[in-house]
Amino acid sequence: QVQLVESGGGLVQAGGSLRISCAASGRTFSGYAMGWFRQAPGKEREFVAAISWSGGSTVYTDSVKGRFTIYRDNVKNTVDLQMNTLKPEDTAVYYCVARSAGLGSPTGASYGYRYWGQGTQVTVSS
DSSP, rough: EEEEEEEOEEEEEOOEEEEEEEEESSSSSOOOOOEEEOTTTTTTEEEEEEEEETOOEEEEGGGGTTTTTEEEEEETTTTEEEESSSGGGEEEEEEEEEEOOTTSSSSOOOOGOOOOOOEEEEEEEO
């Protein structure tokens, strides 16, 4: 089992920046692709970004490309999402996700992720 705990969410003005973090514990951290999804009130959950277990490959949804950057640290067992030039439409609960052991490639499909965190709220005011 892998446990994921997000932190760093909060309220920020439009145009500002925020970095959210996810700490993983439990089974070995390496070998898993990791990522972030988000869900806004009344909307479907959507993929945001993902990173391979080596950190060498990343995938982003179009709406965040050029503004968000995903990082991982396999020593600290963390994956971070740096969010810049935030917009009100980025307001959502952000969920950290991890694939099963051995699945090191990132994917934008929610069914590809076995482990999910509880989420952290990000609110962007206009």
